[in-house]
Amino acid sequence: xxxxxxxxxxxxxxxxxxxxxxxxxxGGRITARTGLELTLAAVAVRxxxxxxxxxxxxxxxxxxxxxxxxxxxxxxxxxxxxxxxxARSLTLTAxxxxxxxxxxxxxxxxxxxxxxxxxxxxSGVDLLFEAAVAGGIPxxxxxxESLAGESIRRVMGxxxxxxxxILTRMAEEGATYHDALAEAQSLGYAERDxxxxxxxxxxxxxxxxxxxxxxxxxxxxxxxxxEGIAGITEADIAMAARLGYAVKLLAVVERSDPADQxxxxxxxxxxxxxEAVAVRVHPAMVPATHPLAxxxxxxxxxxxxxxxxxxxxxxxxxxxGMPTASAVLGDLLDAAHNLTTGGAGxxxxxxxxxxxxxxxxxxxxxxxxxxxxxxxxxxxxxxxLGQHRVSIRLMEQETHGDPGRARLVFVTHPALERDxxxxxxxxxxxxxxxxxxxxxxxxxx
Numbered sequence: 238x239x240x241x242x243x244x245x246x247x248x249x250x251x252x253x254x255x256x257x258x259x260x261x262x263x264g265g266r267i268t269a270r271t272g273l274e275l276t277l278a279a280v281a282v283r284x285x286x287x288x289x290x291x292x293x294x295x296x297x298x299x300x301x302x303x304x305x306x307x308x309x310x311x312x313x314x315x316x317x318x319x320x321x322x323x324a325r326s327l328t329l330t331a332x333x334x335x336x337x338x339x340x341x342x343x344x345x346x347x348x349x350x351x352x353x354x355x356x357x358x359x360s361g362v363d364l365l366f367e368a369a370v371a372g373g374i375p376x377x378x379x380x381x382e383s384l385a386g387e388s389i390r391r392v393m394g395x396x397x398x399x400x401x402x403i404l405t406r407m408a409e410e411g412a413t414y415h416d417a418l419a420e421a422q423s424l425g426y427a428e429r430d431x432x433x434x435x436x437x438x439x440x441x442x443x444x445x446x447x448x449x450x451x452x453x454x455x456x457x458x459x460x461x462x463x464e465g466i467a468g469i470t471e472a473d474i475a476m477a478a479r480l481g482y483a484v485k486l487l488a489v490v491e492r493s494d495p496a497d498q499x500x501x502x503x504x505x506x507x508x509x510x511x512e513a514v515a516v517r518v519h520p521a522m523v524p525a526t527h528p529l530a531x532x533x534x535x536x537x538x539x540x541x542x543x544x545x546x547x548x549x550x551x552x553x554x555x556x557x558g559m560p561t562a563s564a565v566l567g568d569l570l571d572a573a574h575n576l577t578t579g580g581a582g583x584x585x586x587x588x589x590x591x592x593x594x595x596x597x598x599x600x601x602x603x604x605x606x607x608x609x610x611x612x613x614x615x616x617x618x619x620x621x622l623g624q625h626r627v628s629i630r631l632m633e634q635e636t637h638g639d640p641g642r643a644r645l646v647f648v649t650h651p652a653l654e655r656d657x658x659x660x661x662x663x664x665x666x667x668x669x670x671x672x673x674x675x676x677x678x679x680x681x682x
Contacts, residue, residue, distance in 0.1 A: 252341055255561070312573075316338060339365045346369050347446050380451050393681075398426060404417075404484055437518040627652045
């Protein structure tokens, strides 16, 4: 006979509604395949009067989320309400009462993960959150389980579909940033207020979670260096393509060695012997030959670099009700199996970690300057670069729409971020330089 478990669902929006549909419409197939019978016991919503298209069984809707968590007949809690409160309090209550929790809440995990992981470990139950990063892509479980013994050097990827859609439109259609954003909003990829996506806050929360899982690093969203894509221009996109690159908003989590980010040697210790990681989100130029460069539209992809396994990439839908609900369902079945077999809860153990400042990292750089078009300008500019130990790998000069002006474009060899920033500060005050018109880090060479 199948093992029967009762599910309490907190939230029935886009993801919660899709999960309900999967449980109701695919229940027979799920039971036949897994031997687990999952039944919706209660669904907490903000309003019971709102019309819903999903087939919610009669009599299980409530506006009292706390009662769902406290219900002795609820075996497993699924939290998809988003935000920090009341999600944090409800999740802690469930875990402390011995109930596994499945969450799709990136904001909650990125800010309160350590507290929640400790509560889950203390109670010996699961806290699973596959859907919190990259939607329907199986990523968290491979990092935590399949690659548990791997010495991972770096995890980097496209974890926000809205920004990838915008950058794809700019690259393939020559759209301006504002036109591409408007299209994303019209298609439902971007919110009316797109700040969380285009300024990198969404990706930063996911980067913090990736640092937790991949490296066991005690990182929260506020530790993540963050830049958005609002400053990217059509000229940057076009020049990147001409030079053999694609522009992507990347979340990068890596064991950091300030001496050399491109050397796969002994990474991960600061001067005091504490493990160090660098966690950042920013737009970057990626070589056209790199697998991430070909990821288009609203797709997400995460690239993992390991010492023994080599390179891996996970690609798929990073958002949307059904893909995200699929990831929630996978976690739900995992937790249900553990409950029925008496298996120990799976937790993430975090340890003290040094966060390496962006200033201490090394990268190659793309720099574009609007300058006077006259003899001696290149000599003056290259002199400033040299003074700050920034070596030029290639340089191009373009004509400018204004007579007497030109556009100088440089791609540098790897240099220390603080040296590059000092160089840019001096260039801005050089009398032959009118503007810094483009600046991107180059990653994945």
